Amino acid sequence: MQRRAIFNNRILPYFLLLPQLVITIIFFFWPASQAIYQSVLEQDPFGLRTRFVFLENFQTVLSDPLYIEAIQVTAIFSVSVTLFVMVLALFFAVMADRQIRGAQTYKTLLLWPYALAPAVAAVLWNFIFNPFIGIFGRALNDWGLLWDYKLNGTHALILIVIASSWKQIAHNFLFFLAGLQSIPAAVVEAAMIDGAGAWKLFRSVLFPLISPTTFYLLTINMVFAFFDTFGVIHALTDGGPGRSTTTLMYKVYSDGYVNLNLGQSAAQSVILMLIVSALVWLQFRFVEGKVHYA
Amino acid sequence: MKRTLLVLTLIAVFATIAACAPAPTPAPTAAPPTAAPKATEAPKPTAAPKPTEAPKPTTAAPAPTATTAPRPTVPPGRVKVEFWFGLGKPLGDVLEAIVMDFNKSQDKYYVDAIYKGGYVDTMNAAIAAYRAGKAPHIVQMFEVGTATMMAAKGAIKPVYQLAQETGWNLDPKIYIPAVRGYYSEGDKMISMPLNSSTPIMYYNIDAFKKAGLDPTKPPKTWAETRAAAKKLVESGATKCGLTFEWPTWIHLENFSALHNIPLATKANGMLGMDAELKFNSDLHIRLLQTLMDMAKEGSFKYGGRDGAATVLFPSGECGIIHASSAARARIQRESKFAWGVTYLPYFDDVPGVPKNSIIGGASLWVMNAPGRTADEYKAIAEFFKYISKPEVDARWHQETGYLPITHAGNDKTKADGYYQKNPGADLPYLQLTRTEPTENSLGLRLGNMPQIRIVVYEEWEKAFQGQQTAKQAMDNAVKRGNEILREFEKTYK
Numbered sequence: 001m002q003r004r005a006i007f008n009n010r011i012l013p014y015f016l017l018l019p020q021l022v023i024t025i026i027f028f029f030w031p032a033s034q035a036i037y038q039s040v041l042e043q044d045p046f047g048l049r050t051r052f053v054f055l056e057n058f059q060t061v062l063s064d065p066l067y068i069e070a071i072q073v074t075a076i077f078s079v080s081v082t083l084f085v086m087v088l089a090l091f092f093a094v095m096a097d098r099q100i101r102g103a104q105t106y107k108t109l110l111l112w113p114y115a116l117a118p119a120v121a122a123v124l125w126n127f128i129f130n131p132f133i134g135i136f137g138r139a140l141n142d143w144g145l146l147w148d149y150k151l152n153g154t155h156a157l158i159l160i161v162i163a164s165s166w167k168q169i170a171h172n173f174l175f176f177l178a179g180l181q182s183i184p185a186a187v188v189e190a191a192m193i194d195g196a197g198a199w200k201l202f203r204s205v206l207f208p209l210i211s212p213t214t215f216y217l218l219t220i221n222m223v224f225a226f227f228d229t230f231g232v233i234h235a236l237t238d239g240g241p242g243r244s245t246t247t248l249m250y251k252v253y254s255d256g257y258v259n260l261n262l263g264q265s266a267a268q269s270v271i272l273m274l275i276v277s278a279l280v281w282l283q284f285r286f287v288e289g290k291v292h293y294a
Numbered sequence: 295m296k297r298t299l300l301v302l303t304l305i306a307v308f309a310t311i312a313a314c315a316p317a318p319t320p321a322p323t324a325a326p327p328t329a330a331p332k333a334t335e336a337p338k339p340t341a342a343p344k345p346t347e348a349p350k351p352t353t354a355a356p357a358p359t360a361t362t363a364p365r366p367t368v369p370p371g372r373v374k375v376e377f378w379f380g381l382g383k384p385l386g387d388v389l390e391a392i393v394m395d396f397n398k399s400q401d402k403y404y405v406d407a408i409y410k411g412g413y414v415d416t417m418n419a420a421i422a423a424y425r426a427g428k429a430p431h432i433v434q435m436f437e438v439g440t441a442t443m444m445a446a447k448g449a450i451k452p453v454y455q456l457a458q459e460t461g462w463n464l465d466p467k468i469y470i471p472a473v474r475g476y477y478s479e480g481d482k483m484i485s486m487p488l489n490s491s492t493p494i495m496y497y498n499i500d501a502f503k504k505a506g507l508d509p510t511k512p513p514k515t516w517a518e519t520r521a522a523a524k525k526l527v528e529s530g531a532t533k534c535g536l537t538f539e540w541p542t543w544i545h546l547e548n549f550s551a552l553h554n555i556p557l558a559t560k561a562n563g564m565l566g567m568d569a570e571l572k573f574n575s576d577l578h579i580r581l582l583q584t585l586m587d588m589a590k591e592g593s594f595k596y597g598g599r600d601g602a603a604t605v606l607f608p609s610g611e612c613g614i615i616h617a618s619s620a621a622r623a624r625i626q627r628e629s630k631f632a633w634g635v636t637y638l639p640y641f642d643d644v645p646g647v648p649k650n651s652i653i654g655g656a657s658l659w660v661m662n663a664p665g666r667t668a669d670e671y672k673a674i675a676e677f678f679k680y681i682s683k684p685e686v687d688a689r690w691h692q693e694t695g696y697l698p699i700t701h702a703g704n705d706k707t708k709a710d711g712y713y714q715k716n717p718g719a720d721l722p723y724l725q726l727t728r729t730e731p732t733e734n735s736l737g738l739r740l741g742n743m744p745q746i747r748i749v750v751y752e753e754w755e756k757a758f759q760g761q762q763t764a765k766q767a768m769d770n771a772v773k774r775g776n777e778i779l780r781e782f783e784k785t786y787k
Contacts (some may be wrong), residue, residue, distance in 0.1 A: 044785045045442065046449045047425045132597070132611055150598040151758055238599055239748075241755035258414055259745040260421070260442065261781065 032273070038266035045260040057267035066243065067251070067268070074247040077161060078225035084165045085221055086214070089172030094202060096173075097180040107177065114170035118231030125163040126236060149237065153244025156237045160245050163236060164229045172217050179213035180206060219283055226276055248272050372404040373669045375431035375677070379409060380416035380656070381489070388693045396680045403673035405432075413439070413656065414744075420661065424449050429661040431674055434488065436656045437476060438743035441563065443659050444484055445741065445786045451660040451671070453678065454482040459668070460675040468682065468700045472650055472726045476737030477657045479564075485657040486678045489696040491620035492651045492722045493544040495519075495639065498532065499632035501613040505531035512636040516584055519614065519639040523593035526613040535593035538616035539603045541754065542747045543654050544638070545581060545616070546573060551652045551735035552640050553577055558779075562738035567783045569740065571775045574768035577644065582757060582764040589758055596758050599751050607633075618654065619722035622695045635718040637725050649735045651725050655696065688712075697722055741782025746775045 039057055043050045061067050096106050113121065131137045131148040140147035149155040183206065191205045207214075230249050233239060239246035239254060246254070252272065256265025368374045381389055386409055393407040410416040413436040420433040435443055443450055457464035466474055466483050472492075477485040495512065502509040505526045513519040523535025538544050550557040555577055560569035588594035595612060597603020607615035608628035616638060617625075625633065640648040660674055680686060687703025690696065692712050698704040704723055707713065713720045729735070740746060750771045757767035 042785060044446065045421045046446045048446060048448055049786065132606055133609065150602065151596055151755060153759070240599060240751060241759070242752045242761075254745075254748070257418060258748075259742050259778075260418075261742075261745075261785075 035266045035269045035273075038262055039270050040263075041266075042263045045262065053263070057263045058271070061264055061267050061271065066246075069243055070246050070248050070251045073157070073243070073245065074226065074249075077157065077229075077245075077247055078222055080157075080161045081165050081168070081225040081229070082218065082221040084161060085168045085172050086217060088165070089169045089217075090176050090214075092169070092173050093176035093180055094206070096177060110173050111170050113167050114174075116167065118164075118167060118228065119235045121167050122163055122232045122235030125159065125166075125232075129159055149241075151241050153242050156241055156245050160229070160233055160236055163232045164225065167232070168221060168224055172221070175213050175217055176210065179210035183209050215283075215287060218287065219280055222279055222283075223276060226272070248275075368404050368406065372400070373402060373667075373673045374404045374406055375670055375673045377405050377407045377432040377434075377658075377677075378416055378420060378430040379407060379434040380411060380413040380436070381409075381434070382412070385489070385694050388690065392681065392686060392690065393677075395686075396677055399680070400676070403676050405673070405677050417442075424661060424663070427664050429663040431661065431663075431666075431670060432677070433659050433661055434656050435485070435659050437654055437737075438747070440477060440485070440657070441567075441739045441741045441743060441782070444479070444739065445567070445782075449662060450484075451662055452479075452482065452484045453486050453660065454484070456660055456671055456675055456678075460672045462675040462679060468702060470697070470699060470701060470704075470723075470727060472731050472736065473653055473697065473699050475731055476653055485659045486681075487657050487699040488655070488681065489620075489690075489694065490653040490655040490699060491618045491696055492653050492726045493538075493540065493548050493616055493638055494619050494722055494725060495636045496607055496615050496617055496621070496625055497522075497634055497636065498607070498610065498613045498629075499634050501526055501531040501610070501631070505529040505613070509632075509634060512634060513614075513639060514637070515642040516581075516639045517642070520584065520588055520593060523588065523614055524591065527593050532611065532613035534595040534606065534612040536588065536614045536616075537595045537597045537603045537606045537612040539597065539601045539621070540618060540654070541596075541599065542750045543618075545585075546578070546750055547738060548638065548651050549578070549581055551650065552638060552648045553644050554646060554649045554732055554734050556734050557738055558740055561733040561736070563740040564736065564738070567741060567779075567786060569779065571740075571746075571772045571779065573775075574765070574772040577641065579764045579768050580641070582754065582767060586757060586764055596755070599748075619697065620655075620695045622719070635721050637721070648728075650727060650729045650731055652735060652737050653697070653726065695719075697726065740779060741786075742778045745778050749774045749778065 040052060040054055041050055042053045042057070092110055096103055096110065100106075116124075126134060128134050129137045129147075129149065131141060131150065137147055137149075146152075147155060149159045187205060187209070188201065191201050196204065226247075227249055229247070230253060233245055233247065233250050234253070237245045239250045248268065249272070252265050252268045255261045255268065259265075377393065379386065379389055390407050393405050397404050408430070410419045413434075416433065417435060417439055420430060420435075423429045429449070454464065454466075456462070464483065466478065466481060469483075469487060473487045473490050474483060476490075477483060477487055497509070497512050499509040502512075502522075505522075506529060507522055507525055513522045519536060526532045526535045547557060550562075550573060555575055556562060556572045558569040558571045558573070560566045563569035585594055585596075589596065595606070597606050597612075601618075601621075603612075603615065604617055604621055604624065606612040607617065608625050608630075610629075610631060622635075637648070638651060658678070660671075681690070682700055684700065684702035684706040687698050687700050688706035688710065691698040691703055691707055692710070698707060704720075708720070731737075753762075753767040753771040753774075756762050757764055762770070
């Protein structure tokens with residue numbers, strides 16, 4: 001069977017592509033080009049005075065020790081979130097994939113957090129971990145563990161890692177589970193007949209077979225940690241205490257939206273765009289070699 | 295398969311980045327319409343505490359322009375002006391009610407009040423609208439945005455100029471000096487005061503009694519405050535002695551005013567954009583050191599940035615709180631104990647103290663846009679005249695807990711017997727007017743003030759964590775703050 005579609009009409013293919021192109025242009029190319037344009041300008045918020053400064057904004061941003069600090073925070077944060085999310089989600093998926101009573105209930109319950117908006121998740125976590133009004137936060141202090149994420153940077157970072165991961169685990173769980181369920185039962189049974197224990201089965205059969213899923217999730221989680229965690233950070237810590245939870249994304253927001261420094265904020269967006277593109281490229285370049293596509 | 299995956303991922307990545315680009319339109323980080331005013335907004339009597347209720351901007355939230363209620367129709371033949379405001383419920387309701395009454399009292403003009411989210415969102419919306427040539431006629435802007443607005447010459451029409459053009463006989467003297475001064479250049483009023491508050495001390499009378507402290511003699515000075523806080527904790531009356539909300543507004547900006555020391559040169563920035571921060575003086579360092587010592591001995595608890603600490607007082611956790619006068623309504627509603635109010639403490643060994651405190655809150659700005667008519671400006675002037683009337687001002691003061699903006703509004707409230715029924719409700723006014731404002735207690739006008747406040751939060755938090763000394767914290771804050779000011783100055787050169 002020939003798989004290539006042949007169009008006799010010359011216009012039809014472009015017509016079919018049009019909706020996607022329009023969306024991409026309006027929601028990506030246009031704002032992205034605006035960001036790039038803005039990043040070489042120095043402008044007051046009202047646009048009354050504009051000066052072309054070429055790469056000066058980039059120079060300022062990159063020589064700013066606070067920006068370097070934000071890079072470090074982001075690195076620690078994204079790696080922690082990604083690891084935490086994937087390990088736990090994989091564990092849950094492997095567990096839920098077994099033949100156990102009420103498996104369906106577990107699966108449903110594990111998916112709930114995904115339905116929550118990040119800010120709502122943050123409010124919930126605050127109810128639990130707030131050192132003054134949170135149930136668990138108070139208990140920790142009563143037990144003599146001085147927990148105060150409003151003043152302790154490490155605590156704050158731990159909290160936003162947990163809160164962000166909690167939301168993302170559901171998403172990862174779903175993909176891992178789908179991956180595991182697509183493995184033919186025969187393969188698993190064969191391994192078991194050969195005498196593979198649970199760990200051996202997982203290590204040598206299941207894990208390699210779901211590697212495309214793992215790879216996909218790795219990329220998605222990194223991107224999630226970079227961009228979609230703004231709501232959690234904003235609602236829980238506002239980037240503090242000190243600057244201990246100010247990630248690159250949060251800095252773009254606070255410089256651009258709160259402080260109205262459009263040029264530098266735009267420059268940061270462009271840098272962020274480059275960093276993440278590079279990360280994705282690296283992942284495909286080096287990690288993908290170890291992935292088996294079925 | 296591989297290539298598709300790569301392409302898909304890249305598109306996802308770029309789409310996310312694109313959404314994050316600071317396009318002039320307030321797209322992704324917009325607050326939901328119900329958001330309580332946040333960031334550097336100072337007074338919020340009934341607004342939610344940050345940790346529990348205040349909804350925060352999220353990518354999933356609806357855009358701030360989404361209005362829930364249908365807008366009332368404009369009666370035909372009226373000149374309509376748009377008024378964007380950033381006060382959440384229930385304060386925003388009072389404002390809308392006042393606007394409605396204005397419209398009813400009119401047959402010529404009509405003010406259309408539109409809620410635009412918190413102050414930061416309202417500011418961004420107004421800026422984006424101005425750039426698109428569709429600025430609202432009036433916009434409410436928080437006090438720390440004053441420098442940005444004043445620098446935007448051409449985008450705004452100063453109130454004194456509006457008065458001249460529309461034949462409005464504006465007398466600045468009817469407004470309270472510490473309120474008017476914040477929004478004036480010399481004698482010329484630039485924006486119209488609306489909601490102002492000032493920080494005061496609230497204390498838990500029940501806890502004071504339990505600790506053996508005399509609630510009729512609340513602490514006046516820092517030494518007394520510290521002793522009382524210590525006693526509260528040691529006697530087990532409360533878990534924490536002292537806390538405060540809006541840390542920088544109260545213990546940097548107001549602290550400087552009370553002690554008549556400069557926050558910055560050039561009369562705290564009022565005389566020019568080349569002002570330099572001066573808040574690493576010995577007295578400023580001494581306050582931070584006192585707070586650090588108190589935190590160590592357990593008599594003070596840092597409750598977080600902005601309004602995050604407010605909850606600690608009504609919950610009974612802390613026996614004393616320094617908070618906005620506008621927190622009154624909330625404390626009244628949520629506290630299950632007797633409480634009292636008094637003046638903010640000061641260091642009594644400084645000569646000539648205490649001076650008047652300064653305000654926080656917001657004012658109304660007139661914005662220009664292509665195609666504005668003289669009638670529209672007249673409508674704005676008419677509305678400003680209306681809110682300056684003693685009865686309207688008194689109502690605003692009594693229903694919201696904000697300060698009156700005019701002396702007459704205060705007199706009217708007194709005549710109404712409101713202060714007899716609500717003892718202590720006149721304390722903010724008394725503290726604000728107890729001395730003639732000096733150069734150091736008139737207010738401040740520093741560019742990018744929201745950012746400077748964040749810098750101070752960061753340095754203080756590091757000091758409270760024991761990562762640096764009080765002097766290092768204040769020196770760092772001044773150094774970083776000055777860089778921010780120079781950045782601002784450069785943008786407007």
